[in-house]
Amino acid sequence: MKTFDYVKAKDAGHAVALLAKHGRAARILAGGTDLLVELKSAAHTPEVVIDISRVASLKGISVTDEGLRLGALVTHSEIIGSALIRDVFPGLVEAARSIGAVQTRNLATLGGNLMTCVPSMDSGPMLLALDARVTVASPGGRRQIPLQELFVGPRKTALGPDELLVEIVIPKPHVGKPAAFQKFGLRKGQALALVNAAASFWIDWDKNSFRQARIALGAVAPTVIRAVKAEAYLEGRPITLEAMAEAGRLAAMEAKPISDFRASAGYRRDLIAVLVKRALECAQTRAMKKAPVHA
Amino acid sequence: MLDVTMIVNGERRTASVPPETTLLKLLRDNFQLTGAKLGCDVGDCGACTVIVDGQPVNACLMLAGQADGCQVLTIEGLATKDQLHPLQKTIEESGALQCGFCGPGVILSAKALLDQNPDPAPQDIREALAGNLCRCTGYAKFIKAVQDAAAMLRGKAPAKPGQLEASEQRHGR
Amino acid sequence: MDDKPTLIEQERRALTEKLRSAEENLRLPAVSPRENLPVESHVLQPGQQFRVVGERVTRPDSRMHGLGLTRYIDDLSFPGMLYAKIKRAGIASARIKRIDTSAAEAMPGVMAVLTGREIPVNSFGPSYQDQPVLADEIVRHAGDGVAAVAAVTEQIAEEAAQKIVVEYEPLPAVFDPLEAMREDSPKVHSPNSNIYASKVIRRGDVEQGFAQSDHIFEARFSTQMVEHVPLEPHAAIADWDANGRLSLWVTIGRITLARADLARTLKLPMNRIRMIATIVGGNFGGKNEITQEPALALLSKKAGRPVKGVFTRGDEFISTTTRHPFVMEYKTGVAKDGRILARKVRLILDGGAYCSWSETTLGKACILSCGPYRIDNILAEAFVVYTNKTMTGSMRGFGAPQVCFAYESHMDDIAKALGIDPLAIRLRNAFEEGSLSPTGQVLQSVVVKESLLMAADRFGWETRS
Numbered sequence: 001m002k003t004f005d006y007v008k009a010k011d012a013g014h015a016v017a018l019l020a021k022h023g024r025a026a027r028i029l030a031g032g033t034d035l036l037v038e039l040k041s042a043a044h045t046p047e048v049v050i051d052i053s054r055v056a057s058l059k060g061i062s063v064t065d066e067g068l069r070l071g072a073l074v075t076h077s078e079i080i081g082s083a084l085i086r087d088v089f090p091g092l093v094e095a096a097r098s099i100g101a102v103q104t105r106n107l108a109t110l111g112g113n114l115m116t117c118v119p120s121m122d123s124g125p126m127l128l129a130l131d132a133r134v135t136v137a138s139p140g141g142r143r144q145i146p147l148q149e150l151f152v153g154p155r156k157t158a159l160g161p162d163e164l165l166v167e168i169v170i171p172k173p174h175v176g177k178p179a180a181f182q183k184f185g186l187r188k189g190q191a192l193a194l195v196n197a198a199a200s201f202w203i204d205w206d207k208n209s210f211r212q213a214r215i216a217l218g219a220v221a222p223t224v225i226r227a228v229k230a231e232a233y234l235e236g237r238p239i240t241l242e243a244m245a246e247a248g249r250l251a252a253m254e255a256k257p258i259s260d261f262r263a264s265a266g267y268r269r270d271l272i273a274v275l276v277k278r279a280l281e282c283a284q285t286r287a288m289k290k291a292p293v294h295a
Numbered sequence: 296m297l298d299v300t301m302i303v304n305g306e307r308r309t310a311s312v313p314p315e316t317t318l319l320k321l322l323r324d325n326f327q328l329t330g331a332k333l334g335c336d337v338g339d340c341g342a343c344t345v346i347v348d349g350q351p352v353n354a355c356l357m358l359a360g361q362a363d364g365c366q367v368l369t370i371e372g373l374a375t376k377d378q379l380h381p382l383q384k385t386i387e388e389s390g391a392l393q394c395g396f397c398g399p400g401v402i403l404s405a406k407a408l409l410d411q412n413p414d415p416a417p418q419d420i421r422e423a424l425a426g427n428l429c430r431c432t433g434y435a436k437f438i439k440a441v442q443d444a445a446a447m448l449r450g451k452a453p454a455k456p457g458q459l460e461a462s463e464q465r466h467g468r
Numbered sequence: 469m470d471d472k473p474t475l476i477e478q479e480r481r482a483l484t485e486k487l488r489s490a491e492e493n494l495r496l497p498a499v500s501p502r503e504n505l506p507v508e509s510h511v512l513q514p515g516q517q518f519r520v521v522g523e524r525v526t527r528p529d530s531r532m533h534g535l536g537l538t539r540y541i542d543d544l545s546f547p548g549m550l551y552a553k554i555k556r557a558g559i560a561s562a563r564i565k566r567i568d569t570s571a572a573e574a575m576p577g578v579m580a581v582l583t584g585r586e587i588p589v590n591s592f593g594p595s596y597q598d599q600p601v602l603a604d605e606i607v608r609h610a611g612d613g614v615a616a617v618a619a620v621t622e623q624i625a626e627e628a629a630q631k632i633v634v635e636y637e638p639l640p641a642v643f644d645p646l647e648a649m650r651e652d653s654p655k656v657h658s659p660n661s662n663i664y665a666s667k668v669i670r671r672g673d674v675e676q677g678f679a680q681s682d683h684i685f686e687a688r689f690s691t692q693m694v695e696h697v698p699l700e701p702h703a704a705i706a707d708w709d710a711n712g713r714l715s716l717w718v719t720i721g722r723i724t725l726a727r728a729d730l731a732r733t734l735k736l737p738m739n740r741i742r743m744i745a746t747i748v749g750g751n752f753g754g755k756n757e758i759t760q761e762p763a764l765a766l767l768s769k770k771a772g773r774p775v776k777g778v779f780t781r782g783d784e785f786i787s788t789t790t791r792h793p794f795v796m797e798y799k800t801g802v803a804k805d806g807r808i809l810a811r812k813v814r815l816i817l818d819g820g821a822y823c824s825w826s827e828t829t830l831g832k833a834c835i836l837s838c839g840p841y842r843i844d845n846i847l848a849e850a851f852v853v854y855t856n857k858t859m860t861g862s863m864r865g866f867g868a869p870q871v872c873f874a875y876e877s878h879m880d881d882i883a884k885a886l887g888i889d890p891l892a893i894r895l896r897n898a899f900e901e902g903s904l905s906p907t908g909q910v911l912q913s914v915v916v917k918e919s920l921l922m923a924a925d926r927f928g929w930e931t932r933s
Contacts, residue, residue, distance in 0.1 A: 003315050006315075189422070
């Protein structure tokens with residue numbers, strides 16, 4: 001690695017001020033599991049690395065009036081270990097467990113995973129399927145945007161050079177929504193997703209039909225995407241395995257997978273159909289375990 | 296230059312290093328603790344695994360500055376002056392190590408597991424060791440050794456050879 | 469002080485003793501117990517046997533491994549030691565027009581720079597000495613080293629290597645071994661043919677065997693390039709003493725061969741070279757020959773200081789030997805009952821940019837290519853071919869795994885086509901005591917059938933669903 005200046009941010013405000021000062025010459029260090037790999041092979045390193053890993057206000061998992069709040073610095077291990085998340089969003093735990101190995105998960109952060117913004121990210125699909133929003137801090141204050149708007153392209157987010165991702169919020173109406181995550185990689189551990197998929201829906205118990213279904217796909221388009229046609233198909237439809245299978249097929253057609261040395265586009269489409277169906281089935285199983293509750 | 300201070304294996308250590316220095320380099324070059332190894336430098340192989348504030352991490356993926364003020368445990372800090380850690384004893388007795396290069400990382404990952412889970416099932420051990428690659432062995436003896444060490448720590452006698460299957464039955468997987 | 473301990477003191481000592489003895493089995497012996505060495509030497513009596521088989525022993529190195537105290541090459545450090553980096557071509561086939569090392573040499577902290585033309589004898593290899601230490605005219609694969617730097621830190625060495633300017637004239641390249649066999653293909657070691665070694669084994673008359681067969685089966689199999697990925701990357705440290713003797717601490721397995729290669733490339737008498745190998749972090753055949761060692765030795769000589777070089781994981785993949793990809797064509801003639809009457813095999817080994825251990829691999833693969841089966845009529849031809857890819861060398865099995873995949877898959881296909889049980893067809897054809905190998909060796913202690921039957925019994929072959 002080439003050298004750089006290193007500074008520890010004292011708090012979120014300090015981090016933002018440093019970003020404002022250095023702009024694109026600075027990089028944020030949260031867990032470092034993506035950043036250090038990048039810096040080791042980069043032709044140019046940043047002038048400044050801003051270490052935010054100790055900023056307390058960016059940590060923590062809590063239920064607020066807004067909904068479920070996860071600080072940007074929450075690690076994947078903390079998600080797995082959180083009794084709250086295991087109870088309310090086992091799908092988030094599934095996603096976290098699929099990332100890397102224990103060593104990676106102890107350092108790598110949720111915010112970092114979102115900000116590195118590769119299409120195959122494992123945390124994005126589940127959060128997207130839960131209508132998550134992210135809070136961004138800048139010198140001008142804070143703003144909140146839907147998670148979908150954060151993703152612009154591979155390794156490209158909507159954040160400006162002086163903006164910092166501070167938290168992820170799953171809005172209150174979606175807290176407790178039955179959801180599940182599926183990933184297929186060439187190995188069970190330490191694997192990039194060939195395809196990952198997340199699904200969530202409420203059950204209209206009177207009609208036993210899908211309500212507010214969300215299907216999100218990763219690694220099959222320039223960013224994590226929602227399969228909106230598949231979602232529309234499910235809305236109001238009676239819950240059957242056939243409907244889930246059809247939703248999977250529709251989702252596969254909405255994706256734009258590429259062929260690369262890991263898999264062909266056709267294989268990825270087949271995987272989408274299977275993983276979406278499985279995610280929907282798993283979400284239904286989770287829904288059945290709880291008494292009918294509507295937001 | 297960046298000044299860092301940390302507790303390494305119970306001792307207060309300080310160093311003045313370029314900011315881009317990884318924790319791995321700090322441990323190996325500055326503190327002469329060469330137990331953590333450089334296998335890939337990108338956090339894929341786990342040969343650099345050390346325990347920071349109770350959690351196993353890839354030392355090649357941490358900057359020295361990130362570990363400032365932390366408690367770091369390396370393989371050299373596991374045995375006392377005259378006693379092996381049970382994991383070191385069971386891994387030696389089971390013949391789990393061949394070239395030994397992955398050993399320090401595996402042992403520390405296993406120790407971190409046993410700190411959290413005193414009676415791990417084989418699948419728990421596999422998940423805990425998923426970030427430690429070994430090219431010499433087939434991992435099977437590691438799993439037995441970790442279970443034997445867990446038994447020792449719980450004050451029980453380790454299972455006899457061939458009893459891995461029985462343990463899998465006990466845990467249901 | 470009292471001679472007689474109080475009751476409290478007695479209890480305290482008893483408790484301490486109890487705790488101490490409870491952890492006896494975790495205790496590390498500080499010093500080995502004294503032994504009385506016998507005055508008379510042991511004289512072995514004829515027929516005397518020692519009990520070794522069946523004894524439970526621990527590996528002697530396990531203790532140090534578990535303590536993290538084993539020192540591999542990269543764990544060694546010498547005062548004043550420099551760090552070396554090798555600049556790799558990054559282009560598969562090219563002529564080097566110009567190398568400009570001036571920017572690297574001018575960098576503070578850079579103590580020595582080396583290019584291929586400074587190497588006294590710039591060629592090495594276990595059978596053909598066709599590989600340069602550092603390419604000085606022609607680059608034959610993207611991992612070819614073209615220059616080396618030694619500096620006071622790894623970081624400076626890396627930066628200096630990047631500052632070395634190399635001008636290449638791209639040349640045609642060939643990546644497929646079948647293509648490389650054609651006369652009109654680009655020549656990797658011009659003007660020689662790309663087919664650099666071959667082997668033929670003939671027995672009986674295959675054409676007659678096929679004519680007598682009830683069925684003939686043909687198939688083609690291929691296997692891919694495999695990298696050893698030892699957890700420990702290649703590493704070496706070179707140092708000269710005041711009398712001009714070279715010491716090298718290396719991860720190499722075959723150190724006598726390595727020493728000969730160092731003597732040859734450096735034009736140094738062998739008695740001035742000391743190769744020190746220690747516990748290696750995995751070899752699997754990938755550390756059987758020199759790589760960077762002559763370059764490190766020359767850098768060390770120039771700088772007057774020890775020089776250490778450690779391969780990155782990237783170097784491991786592109787610049788160290790790999791397992792040969794094989795293309796294997798099988799033609800087998802069988803009788804109705806599945807007995808093999810004739811077998812014709814054609815093996816094409818992707819031999820990479822340099823020979824390395826290809827000749828050995830070729831020979832072994834060819835000899836083993838017909839499988840452990842009694843066949844009267846054999847024609848096995850094997851060729852190894854240059855391509856502009858990473859060198860292919862020794863990797864556990866040395867050609868055996870590839871052909872085994874082919875002849876066993878082929879056997880299953882034949883069994884299926886004939887409606888014969890896969891185990892039965894093998895028992896029908898397997899070697900027996902006194903069978904001849906394809907090269908005419910009379911085989912002894914043959915237990916193929918016994919092993920198959922024992923395994924079948926243990927797997928429950930008869931009762932499988």
